[in-house]
Amino acid sequence: MATIASLLNTAELPDSPTPRLDAELLLAHALGKSRSYLHTWPEREVEAESAARFAADLARRRAGEPVAYILGQQGFWSLELEVAAHTLIPRPDTELLVETALALVPAAPASVLDLGTGSGAIALALASERPAWRLTGVDRVPEAVALAERNRQRLKLDNVTFGASHWFSALAGRRYRLIVSNPPYIAADDRHLGEGDLRFEPRSALVAGADGLDDIRRIIEQAPAHLEAGGWLLLEHGFEQAAAVRELLAARGFAAVESRRDLGGHERISLGRFNHE
Ligand SMILES: C[S@@+](CC[C@H](N)C(=O)[O-])C[C@H]1O[C@@H](n2cnc3c(N)ncnc32)[C@H](O)[C@@H]1O
Numbered sequence: 001m002a003t004i005a006s007l008l009n010t011a012e013l014p015d016s017p018t019p020r021l022d023a024e025l026l027l028a029h030a031l032g033k034s035r036s037y038l039h040t041w042p043e044r045e046v047e048a049e050s051a052a053r054f055a056a057d058l059a060r061r062r063a064g065e066p067v068a069y070i071l072g073q074q075g076f077w078s079l080e081l082e083v084a085a086h087t088l089i090p091r092p093d094t095e096l097l098v099e100t101a102l103a104l105v106p107a108a109p110a111s112v113l114d115l116g117t118g119s120g121a122i123a124l125a126l127a128s129e130r131p132a133w134r135l136t137g138v139d140r141v142p143e144a145v146a147l148a149e150r151n152r153q154r155l156k157l158d159n160v161t162f163g164a165s166h167w168f169s170a171l172a173g174r175r176y177r178l179i180v181s182n183p184p185y186i187a188a189d190d191r192h193l194g195e196g197d198l199r200f201e202p203r204s205a206l207v208a209g210a211d212g213l214d215d216i217r218r219i220i221e222q223a224p225a226h227l228e229a230g231g232w233l234l235l236e237h238g239f240e241q242a243a244a245v246r247e248l249l250a251a252r253g254f255a256a257v258e259s260r261r262d263l264g265g266h267e268r269i270s271l272g273r274f275n276h277e
Contacts, residue, residue, distance in 0.1 A: 001046065001048070001051075002046055002051055004044050007046060007051060008020070015064065022061055025071060026070065029071050030053040030057060065200055069085055069089070077128070079121075079155060081120070083147075084143065088119070090118070093236070093268060094121065097180060100271065104234065105177055105232065107133075108132060109133065110177035110178065111228075112179075113136050113137075114137040114180050115167060117148050118148065119147055120147070126180075134159055135160040136160070138170065139165070145162050148162040167218055176227060179234070182235075183215040184206050185216060190212070216241075220233070223252075224253065227274045227276075230273060230274070233274065234269060234270075236269050239267060239268055250272070255273050256272060259271075
């Protein structure tokens with residue numbers, strides 16, 4: 001029978017940028033244990049059934065499938081989220097949006113909207129930090145809405161509601177103190193769509209027209225009708241899109257327009273405040 005150490009040492013993932021980490025995550029998953037268990041018990045023998053499951057998962061990873069889809073879960077903020085192929089795997093980059101939202105609006109009761117909620121990552125992270133906020137998360141893809149709702153139930157966060165909506169279509173007459181979104185923002189012909197995890201994620205979560213700004217344009221155009229006086233719009237975008245997004249916000253009449261940089265120095269989110277005259 002193979003041991004934990006021998007299975008890890010013979011796992012081949014030539015195309016992965018993180019082969020050892022991937023193998024450890026997949027073996028821990030096959031065993032139903034944590035990664036630290038693997039480090040503590042390297043000489044422990046692995047049952048044939050678990051070894052077969054590990055081999056099958058390794059083959060999926062060798063074919064390029066993201067580890068998060070194979071595991072069916074991904075950590076985001078302080079939360080462990082179920083993920084599925086109908087929407088984006090939440091990225092650490094998006095934690096900048098969560099941090100900025102938390103710093104922008106006081107912890108007092110407020111209505112907050114997450115557009116294109118996907119797994120529910122942003123709405124659930126905000127809800128977990130701000131029990132007094134009432135969060136709404138919407139997505140156009142019904143399977144994403146169902147996934148977000150499963151995450152909400154598992155995390156027992158009662159201050160969030162998820163629903164289906166094509167941007168604001170199902171939200172007529174509703175206004176928010178803060179609207180956040182990590183919308184699709186990749187240009188349709190971007191070569192990165194053929195690389196890495198992006199190959200496996202749905203186009204509906206990634207692509208937004210010829211310049212990647214179609215959805216951001218739509219959201220900026222429609223957001224003022226759904227913001228309270230002095231309410232904020234906060235958008236994630238590609239690192240080369242910040243100037244264009246700031247321009248769109250200013251042209252629509254937003255004030256206090258600015259972009260924020262991630263730890264790598266890239267301008268990845270932009271925001272503005274709308275003061276109704
Ligand atoms: C980049 S993903 C972000 C998912 C999640 N908010 C996150 O940060 O991990 C964009 C999401 O927007 C959704 N979406 C795309 N077009 C939409 C539309 N017209 N109305 C609402 N949601 C939309 C996609 O289904 C996808 O879940």
